[in-house]
Amino acid sequence: MTATTPQAATPRVLELEGDLDELEIENLKAVLDDYGDEPLLVLDLSRVTYLSSLAVSAIVNALRRARARGHELTVQVKRDTIPERVLFITAIPYRAI
Numbered sequence: 001m002t003a004t005t006p007q008a009a010t011p012r013v014l015e016l017e018g019d020l021d022e023l024e025i026e027n028l029k030a031v032l033d034d035y036g037d038e039p040l041l042v043l044d045l046s047r048v049t050y051l052s053s054l055a056v057s058a059i060v061n062a063l064r065r066a067r068a069r070g071h072e073l074t075v076q077v078k079r080d081t082i083p084e085r086v087l088f089i090t091a092i093p094y095r096a097i
Helices: 022-034 053-068 082-089
Strands: 002-004 012-020 040-051 072-077
Touching: 012 022, 022 053, 040 053, 040 082, 053 072, 072 082
Parallel strands: 012 040, 040 072
Antiparallel strands: 002 012
């Protein structure tokens, strides 16, 4: 997993790339925690190739934490990809691009 953020973006965009599998779950949780104080954050999964159930759980927890803090976290995925199908099936709100 690779995580990058364009410097001047508003809202802040956190771009993830690669497999979000069991081997990367601790990295994913750490990255989501690092950006947990952002009032407006887009979690861009458009370059993610695999989304494990543990990753889905980490995303759901990040969405809940953001909502509890009064922040806005938007999950963004590419249309017609495995991550989009996973988010659709699990009823996690997302924006398809």
